[in-house]
Amino acid sequence: MLALEREPEGGGWTPLSLGPRLARVTENDAERQLLPLLLGSVDKLRVQLDSASIDRAGKIPADVLDTARRMGLFALTIGEEHGGLGLPLKAATAVIDQVARSDRSVAVMLGLHAGLGTRGLVQYGSSAQQSRWLPRLASGELVAAFAATEAGAGSDLMAVQTCGRGVAGGLRISGQKCYVTNGGFAGLYTLLVRTPGLGGERAQSLVCIERGAAGLHVGREEDKLGIRGSSTVTLELDEVFVPSEDVLGAGGSGSAQCAHVLAWGRTLMSAGCLGIANAAFQATLSHVATRRQFGRTLARMPVVQLDCADMAARLYAMESLVRWAADAEAEPVRLEALSTLAKVLCSESAFAICDRAIQLHGALGFLEPTGLPRLLRDCRITRIFEGANDVLLVRIGAAALASPRSELTGLRCADLRGTLADVARVCAALVTEREATLSLVRQRDGLSVMRKQALLWTLGQAEVKVHAAIACLARATAESSRSSLQVAEHAIVSLAADASAQLQVARDARGAAALARAQAICDDLIADTPAFRSSAGSGAHTQDSST
Amino acid sequence: MNRQPDNRTRIIAVMAEILEIEPSTIHGAQRLREDLGMDSLGSLELLSVMSQELDLELEMEHALNITTVDEACAFVSRHYAQQHRAASAGA
Numbered sequence: 001m002l003a004l005e006r007e008p009e010g011g012g013w014t015p016l017s018l019g020p021r022l023a024r025v026t027e028n029d030a031e032r033q034l035l036p037l038l039l040g041s042v043d044k045l046r047v048q049l050d051s052a053s054i055d056r057a058g059k060i061p062a063d064v065l066d067t068a069r070r071m072g073l074f075a076l077t078i079g080e081e082h083g084g085l086g087l088p089l090k091a092a093t094a095v096i097d098q099v100a101r102s103d104r105s106v107a108v109m110l111g112l113h114a115g116l117g118t119r120g121l122v123q124y125g126s127s128a129q130q131s132r133w134l135p136r137l138a139s140g141e142l143v144a145a146f147a148a149t150e151a152g153a154g155s156d157l158m159a160v161q162t163c164g165r166g167v168a169g170g171l172r173i174s175g176q177k178c179y180v181t182n183g184g185f186a187g188l189y190t191l192l193v194r195t196p197g198l199g200g201e202r203a204q205s206l207v208c209i210e211r212g213a214a215g216l217h218v219g220r221e222e223d224k225l226g227i228r229g230s231s232t233v234t235l236e237l238d239e240v241f242v243p244s245e246d247v248l249g250a251g252g253s254g255s256a257q258c259a260h261v262l263a264w265g266r267t268l269m270s271a272g273c274l275g276i277a278n279a280a281f282q283a284t285l286s287h288v289a290t291r292r293q294f295g296r297t298l299a300r301m302p303v304v305q306l307d308c309a310d311m312a313a314r315l316y317a318m319e320s321l322v323r324w325a326a327d328a329e330a331e332p333v334r335l336e337a338l339s340t341l342a343k344v345l346c347s348e349s350a351f352a353i354c355d356r357a358i359q360l361h362g363a364l365g366f367l368e369p370t371g372l373p374r375l376l377r378d379c380r381i382t383r384i385f386e387g388a389n390d391v392l393l394v395r396i397g398a399a400a401l402a403s404p405r406s407e408l409t410g411l412r413c414a415d416l417r418g419t420l421a422d423v424a425r426v427c428a429a430l431v432t433e434r435e436a437t438l439s440l441v442r443q444r445d446g447l448s449v450m451r452k453q454a455l456l457w458t459l460g461q462a463e464v465k466v467h468a469a470i471a472c473l474a475r476a477t478a479e480s481s482r483s484s485l486q487v488a489e490h491a492i493v494s495l496a497a498d499a500s501a502q503l504q505v506a507r508d509a510r511g512a513a514a515l516a517r518a519q520a521i522c523d524d525l526i527a528d529t530p531a532f533r534s535s536a537g538s539g540a541h542t543q544d545s546s547t
Numbered sequence: 548m549n550r551q552p553d554n555r556t557r558i559i560a561v562m563a564e565i566l567e568i569e570p571s572t573i574h575g576a577q578r579l580r581e582d583l584g585m586d587s588l589g590s591l592e593l594l595s596v597m598s599q600e601l602d603l604e605l606e607m608e609h610a611l612n613i614t615t616v617d618e619a620c621a622f623v624s625r626h627y628a629q630q631h632r633a634a635s636a637g638a
Binding site for chain 1: 572577578581582583584585586587589591592594595596599604606607608610611
């Protein structure tokens, strides 16, 4: 039975096939045959992983890399014609989820390789480029890295300054890239650079550069809070020559290509969040089932039960949204939107789950040998990289207002009975409330809403939760176990309540006084800082009245 | 701030101020994305800030398809003329 229907633009209600698709684990023959084998391999890899040691050493051991190569974990999404496994995105998320349950550093390395690192080449590379590099990337002989971020261009990638100057036969590239994951040992780098000579003054292009290229300098490993086993370096480019044939796709298309590559990266990163959150949750369940206080186990205490149910609900929502995003693999615009929603939900939820896991372990959870502090540290970065969540939320809110149609346009609930009937009604009301709120804000604020950052952020929060609730409902329609349905129900009710509260804030434009107060407080605090006083004369700081 | 965009030069001056670039580097055929480094939401934000600077009310749905400097100038000029006429008629 389907929970949801969508009205196509041409009219006439048709069933929305989201439920069965979300519930299905395997998609094609390659996936059906390979995925169980791969997941079994990951289980064997887990035995070899000593995450505490990797964390202390700040490095993934060579024998772990060798095992990953032998198991085909570098080949996940590369086509079979190039020696890869040709797995769809959803199957790759299942593998990365499984790896992250054991070690987040290894999962980041493999996820980066399958997503940001190789996606540009797979999607936009010429036959010659693919034949040259993909077989070696699939075997793991080369590890892939992706370099977009710069000191002055983090979440704002349009501000990239690294520039490729047109010369005979190609480009000369100079600049600096930072926070390059896998960069310390990568054999192939895909870089986002400005190419004024290709497509426009501020046009960008993706280019491939091999390790060892003249003028490419790989910096020292960064000392990080978490995912300490992964490699993170700065790249210096000093007049690096890149032949024209190493530009990916049409020169000048880099920003659009980057959006697609990031969509893959965010989906795989969300899967890693799912894995780490699952590890924290399972550890918590084992602890509360056996830890006794006041004459009973923690699991018998209502407050603990609420926490555990909340963690289970968060996990259910994370997994549902990751699957929904991965299912949109063939539709780049949808994948871009859904992967952003999944990234925000999964990174925030994983951190909340790890934090709650430590709380439920009491003082024991504060000790490194439990592994929980490492999980918390390892997932902290996911709220920042591949788009800081606050920036993404503002953009999600803006996109919801700017887009006449979305995933939820025309959605309605079909005739549902049983456990899901109530939550289906909750979802239907939520979708209606969302559309009404967006319409009201558009009419009330016009284009000026694009300057109202706090309002866009609030709408972004609501968007994440509305979509997560719908993903949960769609998935739940295909669930048969009573416990899964209960978790789905708990997740939907919780997400809908949060989303509705945020939509209410957006409609009422509440919080204006608090925002004005916050701006005044912040202005005073900043004015008192030595950094501001020393730069005030230079005009480096300007007052911004945007709220 | 209320500046009358009585000509295209003034609109481009506001645009240059927002983008922190020299007005002389802005040309009509330039594309907001490839040439001026904005994505679709960035161009909406630009038009939004311009509407504030020029004291105009702009509707979002009509701004969505703007891709070049020329189109942005025409869009702002058209709204300014409409709103200026309406204000004059009201007075």
